[in-house]
Each structure stands twice: as structure tokens, then as C-alpha cells.
Amino acid sequence: MSAFFLKRLFPLLLGFVIWGLAVALQVRAELGLSPWDVFHQGLGFRLGITIGMAGVVTSVGVLLLWIPLRMKPGIGTVLNALVIGPSADLFLLILPPIDDLLLRWVFLLLGILLMGVGSALYLPARLGTGPRDGVMVGLNRKFGFSIRFARTIVEVCALVIGWFLGGTVGLGTLVAAIGIGPTIQACLQIRHRLVERMTGIPQGAI
Structure with missing residues (x-):
């Protein structure tokens, strides 16, 4: 259990917390959020809740969309689902x-850099895709859409709806x-190289 925690679960959790910090930094920048965070912020405005809770x-x-997609x-x-949002709210309390x-x-x-760092920590853990990424994967498997096309569809919809909601x-x-x-991509490549140098194991074998 300890080895599993140190090698996979801890980097996963740390990556999610770092992603939450990245969201908070972009909110404080007030220059425009990433598509999904535009939706989260707009939904939060409408429901009277924080962006993290949204x-x-x-x-x-x-995740309910995963059911028909059989994910x-x-x-x-x-x-x-449970760590990134509350982490963002916590850092928003700290960052003026x-x-x-x-x-x-x-x-x-x-914030953009930290999203790369956070992703490089949690993606290699392979403990399940994020809720939004899972929809893209599900569309790819069920309808044959390319991941790029599925991602574009989902994020454009999130952006447009979020904008109308006030994001x-x-x-x-x-x-x-x-x-x-x-x-x-760059952060993942750097992480792979560091892991290979420290362990001598090719990334494909990790």
C-alpha cells in the first residue's frame, strides 16, 4: 500500500492540488479562463456557489454522461472530481x-505552466481519466470521433455555455x-526523461 501511495496515489493527489492552484491563478488574473473554467465560473455565478464547487x-x-458512453x-x-475544485477555492482564499x-x-x-506540471504528475498514474476527459474518450470509442475532434466539440460547448452564464x-x-x-506535452516529456534517468527504466515500461 505504501509503495502504491508513493508511486501513484501521492503524485495523483499532488497533481490535482497543483491544478487547483493553476485555476486560482487564472481566476485572479482576470484575463480569461480556460474553456471548462469559463463554464465552472459561469455556473457558479448562476447557482451562487464558488467556482470550485461548481x-x-x-x-x-x-459522470452521468459516462453511463450511455459505457465508461x-x-x-x-x-x-x-473531489480535489481540484476545493483546492482552487482554497487557493482563491489565499491569493488576493x-x-x-x-x-x-x-x-x-x-497558471498554464502549473496545469502542465499537474498533468505530468497525475496522468502517468493511470488510475482513471478525469470526468471531462472520459467524455472525450467515450465519444471516440462509441462514435469513432478522433480525440482531437471530440475534445474540440466538448470544450467549445463548455466555453459557449459558460460565456452565456457569465464566465x-x-x-x-x-x-x-x-x-x-x-x-x-512538454511537462510530460520532461517528467519521462527524469524518471528514466533516475530509474534507468524506459518510460514505456513504467
Whole structure:
């Protein structure tokens, strides 16, 4: 159990907490959120709850879509739904609103970087996809959509609905949409190289 926790569960949890910090930084930047966080923020405004709690509510709702798609959640799926949102709320209590435009851009870009770091920690754990990612995988398996096409459909819908609900859309939204994917890929490659150097085991064998 201890080996499982240290090698897989702890990095998973740490990755989710870091992702929560990334969300909080982007909220404080007030330059535009990533598509799903636009939806979470807008839903939170409408329901009178925090963006983090809106994320939890959304995760539960999205998991219901897994039923017709015949997807099965793992422990990572459940922890994704329960940890990221509350972590974001916690960091929002710590991080004060800021007015300086340069610092806001620093917050935004740091948030994107931390999303890459968080993903590089929790994705290799392979303990279940996140609720939203699972919908994309399910669409791919059930209808034959490419992952890229399925992701685009889901995120565009989340963005448009979130915008109508009052979520923050701006230049930062475009930067996040363009930058998060490559950042995650780069962080995963760095992590793979570090693991290989420390263990001597090729990443494909981990």
C-alpha cells in the first residue's frame, strides 16, 4: 500500500492540488479562463456557489454522461472530481485580487505552466481519466470521433455555455486554449526523461 501511495496515489493527489492552484491563478488574473473554467465560473455565478464547487457539481453531471458512453470511472476519476475544485477555492482564499496588468499576465502564464506540471504528475498514474476527459474518450470509442475532434466539440460547448452564464472570456482564454496542450506535452516529456534517468527504466515500461 505504501509503495502504491508513493508511486501513484501521492503524485495523483499532488497533481490535482497543483491544478487547483493553476485555476486560482487564472481566476485572479482576470484575463480569461480556460474553456471548462469559463463554464465552472459561469455556473457558479448562476447557482451562487464558488467556482470550485461548481467544478464538483459539473464533474458529477459529466459522470452521468459516462453511463450511455459505457465508461467506467477509476479512483483517479473520483479524486479528480473531489480535489481540484476545493483546492482552487482554497487557493482563491489565499491569493488576493490584483490590479497590476503585468502581474496578472504572470499569474495567467504561471497558471498554464502549473496545469502542465499537474498533468505530468497525475496522468502517468493511470488510475482513471478525469470526468471531462472520459467524455472525450467515450465519444471516440462509441462514435469513432478522433480525440482531437471530440475534445474540440466538448470544450467549445463548455466555453459557449459558460460565456452565456457569465464566465470570464478574454485574451487569456485564447492563450490558455492554445498553450495548455503543448505545455502538458512538454511537462510530460520532461517528467519521462527524469524518471528514466533516475530509474534507468524506459518510460514505456513504467
